[in-house]
Amino acid sequence: MNVVERETWITQAEYAKKLRSSLPPEAFLPDPSKTWILLINIAILILGWGVANHLDRWHWYLLWLYLPLSIVMGNSVIVLLFSTHDLLHSRTIKNPQLRQILSLLGLTLLWTPPTFWKAVHNREHHNKTNSLQDPDRNYLYEQPNNWGKWIQDTFVPSAEVHPLGLTIGMAHAWGVHTFRNLSSVLLFNHGRTEYPPAAFTVSTKERKAIAIEFLIILGIHVGILFYLGFHPVKLLLSYFLPIWIGYSGILFYVYTNHMLCRMTSINDPLINSVSIQVPPIFDTLHLNFSYHTEHHIFPGINSDYYPVVQGLLKTHYPDRFNLLDAGEAWRLMLRTPRHYKDENTFTDWNGEKSITCPLSSGSRESGARN
Template sequence: MTTDTAPYSRQFGADDARAIRDAVKKDLGTDAFKSRPLRALWFIPMTAIIVGSIASILAFDLPWWGNLLLSLLAGHTLACQALLAHEVLHGALGMSRRLQDALGWMGFGPAMVPPEFWRRWHNVAHHAHTNLGDKDPDSFGTMVRYEKYPKMANFTKPAPGSGTWYSFLFLFYSFMFHAQLVLWMQTRRREEFKGFNRTKAITQSMLCGAAWIALAIASGPLAVFTVLIPVMILNFIGQSYILTNHMLRPQMDNNHPVDNSMSVRAWRWIDPLHFHFSHHVEHHLFPKMGSDQAPKVRAWLQREMPDRYVCPSHVKAVAMLYQTPRVYKDAKTLIDPLNPERTVDVMELQGKLG
């Protein structure tokens, strides 16, 4: 399909998300959108790697560097499981809801995130309000919030872009920390959680936390390798994607994935291991598409709207995250609520991100 006759635009701001989706579906064909339940078999080797790594740390008197390598492997694989579970809970692999929940527990249980809570938080609240004002549960929000509650500005200090030394630790804990904030606070008041069994979800989350504590106690000093480092890596990998997906893009009233989100270019060898989670615009266009098909959507976007589709390298995106503030002054301007003179035009960032 050529852009000369296409019902979609190469220009930023066009309200043409439906037209883009229709065109991609037509060009890629129905096979690209079929569920592939056999991909769930990836949970078997990943679980074996996690259990085997932690068991080896405990069972063998390994040198510190051996324990470190195994802990990094376990943490990386925990993150991979969560990325695949994200796909499962969107329904991309098909299967019954009960089986989805079981795999969801395997992927998100280590992060203390019950599957049904994730569905409400991510699938419903985030996808419906992506980067939209103060409605997106995963956004630092707008100055309206901070003008109403000035003391909240202090919560931006740990975040990337604040300039504090401890902001460089943020990626290593913030997924699980933010999940608990949403679970304990936002589930009380958000419409998306109406009818949600909050008490059950909190209990489930605490039981997951208790499992980590039990492992730490059983591990003794080796808990650094069996618990601390794996959990830090799980958080780091997830947040290095999640925070760059939207926080460098403008806020859009029409929830247009091409304009309010961005993808990143991960290293070629690691992208399949992370189940193409780098393809985030693609995911927001087609949440139920298998991630193994996302590169086809990327190729389409790069061909049809190369100036509108933003996809920097993953490393550059994370670096830019640390060079910019996190709060929105307006739809296209980032601002530091603790230093209001510090602002960044996100549209100018697009050229730098490339």
């Protein structure tokens, strides 16, 4: 099919209005199990640090036995983001103080104050998805060449990225993403900062809360380091390695959510978002985060019902819905540049390439979920 023209764009609200009546009422009820998932994964991390505190008593040739726990802890970092993400989109916990405490604990290893997350993700990203005002979009080629843009060019999957740069980026780019937006609102907060893709502002009350929450997060991290005695082996296996694994897993999803899509001035989730197909075990572990278009239509829905929403999208919008196998999505990321030349064209750092968005020609569905 031809590129979807602006006249045919459909807003998030219109999709939600059309599909909501086909969903069961329980899909919109609070789900306390997600809170338990958050608490269980906090407990896994605490247990991992408790075991790691005794690593200095292990013989060096037995240290590899800790690696499975490092992997499990890394997955817990992923689950903490996704479960807290669901918590802050829902009304599962009505007590604001308890909600804030749990979300702070859930986002601590992500260095992300929950008040900041609600601003950058819930308010800015969801309402302005892949538009010029979205802080999560690709940089424009015409934007100034600064450190933020250089980092994306050097470490984000693209046709130009070096494998070493991509490897380093997978483990660290989440921190860069948080730092550039967090520093923009804490240090400046005037909406004109040039190093994020799109700067935004927060209220004075939010800015104060973000600063306090960040200091608490910093204190927790310092506390973990002290608990582990700044021991290099303990830190590598139980602090840095789980964080690197967790960030890499998160970014695999984040990169494929929107960065392959066109920019849209109207928030049309079927045009500016992608859902990917992953093995069922990952949907179980990661709260169906692969159903990302579905999430953008119904941000507050119980994620257990995303597959139902996907079935409705396949029925009502088969030619608009971007559904990709995870491997295909990653290959497309590595075959295309990462800067926008215009809303439908990607280009490289030098502006020498002009690659039409690969998702402009309609549905890319490849196979069905089991």
